[in-house]
Every structure is written in C-alpha cells, then in structure tokens.
Amino acid sequence: MRTSLIAGNWKMHGSRDANSRLIGGLLDGYDVRGGCDILVCPPFPYLAEVARLLNGSGILMGAQNCSTEESGAYTGEVAASMLGETGCKYVIVGHSERREIFGETDSTVARKFVAVQQAQLEPILCVGETLAQRDADETRLVIERQVNAVLDVAGVAAFARAVIAYEPVWAIGTGKTASPEQAQAVHALIRGMIAAKDDKIAGSIRLLYGGSVKAANAAQLLAMPDIDGGLIGGASLQAEEFLRICAAAKA
Numbered sequence: 001m002r003t004s005l006i007a008g009n010w011k012m013h014g015s016r017d018a019n020s021r022l023i024g025g026l027l028d029g030y031d032v033r034g035g036c037d038i039l040v041c042p043p044f045p046y047l048a049e050v051a052r053l054l055n056g057s058g059i060l061m062g063a064q065n066c067s068t069e070e071s072g073a074y075t076g077e078v079a080a081s082m083l084g085e086t087g088c089k090y091v092i093v094g095h096s097e098r099r100e101i102f103g104e105t106d107s108t109v110a111r112k113f114v115a116v117q118q119a120q121l122e123p124i125l126c127v128g129e130t131l132a133q134r135d136a137d138e139t140r141l142v143i144e145r146q147v148n149a150v151l152d153v154a155g156v157a158a159f160a161r162a163v164i165a166y167e168p169v170w171a172i173g174t175g176k177t178a179s180p181e182q183a184q185a186v187h188a189l190i191r192g193m194i195a196a197k198d199d200k201i202a203g204s205i206r207l208l209y210g211g212s213v214k215a216a217n218a219a220q221l222l223a224m225p226d227i228d229g230g231l232i233g234g235a236s237l238q239a240e241e242f243l244r245i246c247a248a249a250k251a
C-alpha cells in the first residue's frame, strides 16, 4: 500500500528564528512511528540549516523549485544537484505560482521534472485548473494537458519515482477547499491516465491534494481512495496544525 506523504510548502515565508521554532515544534510533536512520511520545503537560503535541525529525525526535506539546467552561466538559478547536496530528497515543480506569476510553461515544467530525476531526487509535479477553467468545464482538459506534457517528455517509467500534486488554483490560499468528491474525481482521472500506460506505477504513485488544507478538513480529504497525502501551504507554518494534518493521514 502507498505510504501517505504530507508535504509543507513554506513558500516565501520564514526567518532563522521562525524556522527554528517551527522545526522545534515539529520535532517535539512528531512520532517516527506515525504512519506517514513528512516533508518540509523551506526557501533555498534556509535549506542547509533546516537540514541540520532535522538531522536524524526522519522528517524529510524538499525544495520549492529548481533550474532546468545542470550547471553553467544561469545567474540566480539553483541546480537540482545542489539541492541534493543540501539534503533535499524532493523538489516541487510546476507549482501554479511558478506557472502563473513566473510564466513557466508545460515544457519548462517537464524539463525541471527531468532535471530533478537526473539529480536522483524525486519531483513533486503540481497540476491544477483555475476557477475560469473549472467554470468553463475545462478541468479535465487542463489536467490532461499538464500531465501529458511531462509523460511525453519523461515517459511513464519516470513516474515510478515521482509524486503528483493536484492543486486547484482557486483553492490555494483562498480558504476554499475542493470538496473531497471534487478532489477525488481529479485524482482518479490522474491515476487513470497513468494506469492507461502502466498499471503497476498507477497503483504505487502518490497523489497529493493541495489547496486550503487544514486540520479541520484534512481527515475527509485524506480518506478518499485516490488521495495519498497533502501539499500544505499556510497550515504548514504552524507546527501543531501541520502535525494534526499529518495525524489525519492514512498510514
């Protein structure tokens, strides 16, 4: 069975003080015997220090973004291999904020996905529709386009070492969560797309839901058959709230 993954995307939040309080709180309340995998994704400058704070705890670390390139004259960019050296195991690619605010295309996202795997790390591929797309009945179309863009470039076998996060843009940071049924429907669609190419990988890949997940709504979402965890923004910045979400995850 798939082990649930609860990932905290800190986005551009944090400070040395706040991070050490947050990690301290997580370590105090975290039980290694608890069933799910837990991941924190701090901003780049804090990765090394957070890795040190987490050392040996069993809580994993990831990054929020990376370059499409391995190295070279790309001022301001960070290569996936560098993230691996700081202790990251995962890298988020294609977050809707990267797509919408920073203009990342499906093809950029696919290249980042490949770059992450080349560095022996696991990509967390984010997909999701905007409110206008949902209202126009284009959810299926958008999800298929975003997932296929990566499947076409990386191939289905690559998804044996990847996570997909469904994050409806209209639910991110808005307090509006997708209903468990709405989320389940899209998760089933995604798993079906993978299953059409490889049944075994479809059965093992972890599909996370993200968008205004909090302790109060986590249990219902995480109980759905195709929801294997969460990608948590705001609620991952408070140790107690984040741990309550983790406690709601299936083992």
Ligand code: 13P
Binding pocket: 009, 095, 167, 171, 172, 173, 174, 175, 210, 211, 212, 213, 231, 232, 233, 234, 235
């Ligand atoms: P919120 O949980 O703050 O809605 O953010 C979700 C998200 O974008 C996680 O990547």
